[in-house]
Amino acid sequence: MLLQPFHGGVRLPPHKPGDAAPAPQSLPLPPELVHPLPPPGASGACAVTVGQRVRRGEMLAAAADARGAAVHAGSSGTVTAIAPRPVGDGEATCVVIATDGRDDSAPLPPLADWRELPRERLLERLAVAGVVGLGGAAFPAAAKLAAPGTILILNGAECEPWLRSDEALLCHGAVEVLAAAQLLAHLCRATRVLLALESRMHGARAALQAALAAPGAGGVELVAVPTRYPVGSERQLIRVLTGQEVPSGGLPRDLDASVHNVASAVAAWRAIVHGEALTERLVTLGGRGVRGAGVYRVRLGTPVAHLVAHAGGYTDAAARLVLGGPMMGQAVAHDAVPVLASTQAVLVLGADELRAAAPERACIRCGDCAAVCPAQLLPQTLLAQLREGELEAAAQQGLSDCIECGACAWVCPAQIPLVQLYRDGKSALQVQEDERARAAQARARHLARAARLARDAAERVARVAARAPATAPAAAQPAATAPATPAAAATTAAAPMDKAAVLAAIARGRARRQAAAPAGREDAP
């Protein structure tokens, strides 16, 4: 398989000792689970009430539509509250469940004969089971799998330092991954199935090759992509494997390809074959700030504090708590936040692992950022344009193609928070585009109104012109010349009114009114 290089990318210190990832360790059930409900628009109404007893896998909120994803209880227990709770660096309405420790579950009926079932039935099961992408974006799997693609790429290339969740799954769950590959290949009607993993994942490669040797598990091509951040990003992986580039603003389906994280594939497989809703995921715990670093099988909704406490607690070097990887992860202010489907890792970084708190300096245009930018942009030019407020020019330079991978901020010798700037720039661009769409709407309505007024005026003139010949048949002398404007036609066509007739009519009207007046009843005005 000929691999194409992708532009830029950086070689990060992996912080991943050993050839194979450690086996996933399990965790005792936390006393309380916090399940954030998706924003009102993206999901159905909350299906449970406070005090109601729920079992593991029971639906807390239905999927908004056939392409959404439902929310499920992480374990059995009673719902103690449905209220806003801190989630990530913000807040969301959450269903809080006090677990009872029995952990009895309510599985959905397994669909063992999924090969014969219609695709729609399988996609609908994925939505009901709440399967979302576990690669960090948490995009509903049903929506992503809806578009078939001849090339199916299973993304096992976990390229951020410390992260070993996918690698642990590949090393210790290779059979399930390959089975899931078959299911997804059927769902996507894919003719080629590629499983990408980083060239440094020797343990995972060996486990997969052993599983491939087993009967009935063929058809999946193992591809070792170069260990270079951000090779695991969807666009870069497609470039490396197919040599094609996803068009700007487009999706992989435009290239007849689809990319799925290996963990999401397994979650989809479990939901269909075992009828298990998505209630747990593998989370990497790392960094010098915590003891017992490794890969844990964590129930969704488990507070981070519980995970850290049972792993071994904080060391005194703990300086920053990050949900996700060190390059794209989100720093959070405290550990009373739940683990979500998008939480690939919980990192407690020590002060020396962190970027130096050096003050931000002026950009010296060294171009290191442009050399490493996988989207082949010019971060230094975008920086200058955004600082001058030249949104239009920045959009022209490809600001919306920035994948926020952080490689530019990683190499920047002047310590400029570039990703933050581009994220703000993108949101400002979005606001500008909304305003422009609103303006276009207003222009359309204005033009429609102007057209309507013109049409009304023309109709009124036509109506008057049509009525005028009917009232004066006696004075049918021909209209002498073509009237200059329609309005003028009305007056010349009618016969000249003589003044006496008008006065007589008024007198008759006054007389009739006096005759009615003495009757003492005033008609309506």
Next chain:
Amino acid sequence: MTATLLAAALLLGLVALGLGALARRAGADVDLAARIDAVLPQTQCGQCNYPGCRPYAEALARGEADIDQCPPGGDAGAHALARLLGRVPKPVNPAHGTPGPRVVALIDETTCIGCTKCIQACPVDAIVGAPKLMHTVIAAECTGCELCLPPCPVDCITLVPRAADAAAVPTRSTA
């Protein structure tokens, strides 16, 4: 003598070609007016002393208007016009009004008498109602141009800042 003439002619020919190319790139007045109209906020408010955004755009293209007469566009709008017309950017002229946050008209339904004067005045048909019946403003469509305030006999229309959720962009118009 002839060599210099030839060189001068060649040089001036190149200059003329350059100017022709620049002129074609800059475009005739008509499509320049369209490009300017695309940048204007389309509030049709008339604060620029022109009866709407399109007339102001055409005046700008003819070079009769200045780029700082559009308060709803704000300073950013003036900068965009400057960049489009190759002029020196300057902030909005306060004489035409001061740029402010986006506002939406709101009809006080207890005092509205259904006189339809505001409906006729609204440049974008954002007010729904009928004679002697209740009138109300469609918040998503209102551009905050304040043209409905003067004709209202009972002064029941007030301007309120556009709420964030009301800012949901209406579906793309088919026009």
Next chain:
Amino acid sequence: MSDVLALLFGGVLVHNLVLVHLCGVERVAAIAPRPLHAVLALGLFATLAAALVAPLSWTLEHLLLQAPVLSTLRPATALLASAAGVGALHGGMRLAPAALRALWRRQPLPAAPDAALLGVALLAPALARDPAQALLFGAACGLGLGLVLVLFAGLQTRLAATQVPAPLRGAPLALLSLALIGLAWAGLAGIGDRL
């Protein structure tokens, strides 16, 4: 051939209006943040104007001012020539095709002749031996002015994002930048006459 090159290099480099003779400095300093295509148009229009002014002032000089006593009228004839040149350009533009007229309306040259054109009117009679050379020299001077305009506008785009100390913002920085460009231009000083 060599005098054509000498005139060309002379007009653009050795006798650059803005950087060597400091004519039209105020136009360059005030070019400020304008898109590059607008500055290019302005530069090309300046070239046309200079090309009109130079032969005019040359003929006026060599027809009227031969007698030494009349040479005191030189500033007057220079002013007359440049005013006539700009006037001719304004008139000519009215007959130009629509797109060019639109471009001219957006990037007009001031009606009154400014220092740069006066400079051309004074330089051309001194350096050119016949009207054709004056025409070529005038065009070269215009191109020199246009070149500095475009380079300076490019520089301005890079200066826009800088945190210039408050007292130097705006005109002082523009003049300082022009001084540094003049410093760089001095390196090309001898290029013209050694051809």
Next chain:
Amino acid sequence: MKAFAVAPAPHIHAGRSVTRVMGHVLLALLPGVAAQLLFFGPGLLLQLALCLAFAAAFEAAVLRLRGKPLLPHLADLSAAVTAVLLALCLPPLAPWWVALAGMAAALLLGKHAYGGLGHNPFNPAMVGLAAVLLCFPREMAQWLSPLAPLSLSPSELFDAVLRGVPPPTLDTLSSATPLDTLRSLAHEGRTLAEIRRTPLFGNVGGKGWEWIAAAYALGGGYLLWRRVIRWQVPLGVIGASLLVSLPFWLSDPDTHPSPLLHLVCGGLMLAAFFVATDPVTGATTPRGRLLFGAGVGVLTLAIRRWGGFPDGVAFAVLLMNLAAPLLDRVGPPRPYGHRRAGAAP
């Protein structure tokens, strides 16, 4: 519940800072300084000391004037790099006021007037050098013939630099740079072969200059290997000057110096690796950098051949700094997923 400080992503960093970049540049300059010390004597040490002292003084003064904290800005060594570059271009026995004027022009006019590091459009060292070339033409022409100044006693040296009194034996020691002699003798119609036989020229170029050029190339190689500078500018400068001088040399070897001689003499190698590669004032797109380097090479040769100065590197770099913003518009790279460069998708 344990609280943490919050900061935007990414949370780790490659560790390279502006100070370290400038540190690498200074390190790469050491071989060049050593070679120049070897051939032109300890005068350079005095010039270096003077320039560095003035640099520190001006930086500190301006930073206090602008109310900025002294340490972080002083520590970014950018002023030190400017000082060393300027010192290398000054004649070893130039009086102290030449260094003062050069550093004043470089740091005050060239850099801090625009707002400090990162904001200056012109290379500060070259602004200083160009100003000094124009203001002190006589002092700047007083180069020494190679290997001669070893006989100078320290007191004569101090007199020359600190009090501006030229040593009595100066006329035997001093001679113009090879480029100067090249230009003056060429104008007297002497053929290149005769010029080459004067004691000034070694087997390739100027006697000492070829080693100095090699030392700069060595330093440049280090910078390329450490990825502090990119290959486009040096390739542009060296490639363009070779390509431009080759046809002239082939057509008429007697009057036009060989491309190698051009490379070795004067400040071309210093410019190729240390001056033109200044990222702040150069072009920032790969294609722009290539054009920038080519421009510096061509303009340097043009000024050497027809210009008024023996070595036009300073002016060539300043002129290309002026054109750099336009060069960036020539060839922006094609973003991922776009059909053409710089066009909307």
